[in-house]
Amino acid sequence: xxxxxxxxxxxxxxxxxxxxxxxxxxxxxxxxxxxxxxxxxxxxxxxxxxxxxxxxxxxxxxxxxxxxxxxxxxxxxxxxxxxxxxxxxxxxxxxxxxxxxxxxxxxxxxxxxxxxxxxxxxxxxxxxxxxxxxxxxxxxxxxxx
Numbered sequence: 001x002x003x004x005x006x007x008x009x010x011x012x013x014x015x016x017x018x019x020x021x022x023x024x025x026x027x028x029x030x031x032x033x034x035x036x037x038x039x040x041x042x043x044x045x046x047x048x049x050x051x052x053x054x055x056x057x058x059x060x061x062x063x064x065x066x067x068x069x070x071x072x073x074x075x076x077x078x079x080x081x082x083x084x085x086x087x088x089x090x091x092x093x094x095x096x097x098x099x100x101x102x103x104x105x106x107x108x109x110x111x112x113x114x115x116x117x118x119x120x121x122x123x124x125x126x127x128x129x130x131x132x133x134x135x136x137x138x139x140x141x142x143x144x145x
Contacts, residue, residue: 001048001049001055001087001090001091001092002048002049002050003046003047003048003095003096003098003099004046004047004049005038005044005045005046005047006034006038006045006046006047006054006057008038010047010049010054011031011034011035011038012031013047013053013054014045014047014057015027015030015031017054017055017056017057017082017084018030018033018034018080018082020082021080021082022080034059037059037061037079040061042061042062042074042107043059043060043061043062043079044059044060044061044099044100044103045058045059046058046060046096046099046100046103048083048087048095048096050087055083055084055086055087055092056081056082056083056084056092056093056096057080057081057082057096058078058080058081058093058096058097058099058100059078059079059080059081060076060077060078060079060103060104061076061077061079062074062075062076062077062107062109063075063076063077063113067111067113068113068115068135068136068138069113069135069136070111071111072109072110072111074107074108074109075104075109075111075112075113076100076101076104076105076107076109076111076112076113077112077113077114078097078100078112078113078114081093081096081097093126093130094130097130113132113135114127114132118137118139
């Protein structure tokens with residue numbers, strides 16, 4: 001398994017996986033998001049490759065606004081991660097996160113953060129399993145005006 005920064009050639013394969021993570025999104029919109037992460041110097045898109053096949057990806061960025069539970073700025077932030085089911089439990093996701101952490105360290109970050117939906121027990125277990133500590137839980141509200 002190789003973890004590499006995604007190239008333009010990888011974008012459609014990454015987008016295909018991103019659609020499995022975010023099925024409510026449109027293909028072209030996700031493709032453009034992947035492109036933006038690849039081009040932005042404060043963001044990174046990593047691909048997990050088995051031979052030349054993309055089997056997972058991770059998006060990370062630098063956040064300069066307040067990040068729950070942190071004390072510094074900027075903070076490296078795991079924006080999204082997905083690994084094909086057949087490659088799970090092979091440390092692929094952990095290696096993707098480590099690549100994101102390395103990117104953040106190289107950009108001067110002293111902290112790395114992430115989030116997930118409160119009901120996503122699989123993601124919560126994953127985050128805890130690779131060393132994240134829970135910073136807070138919150139419920140968000142909205143009101144139509």
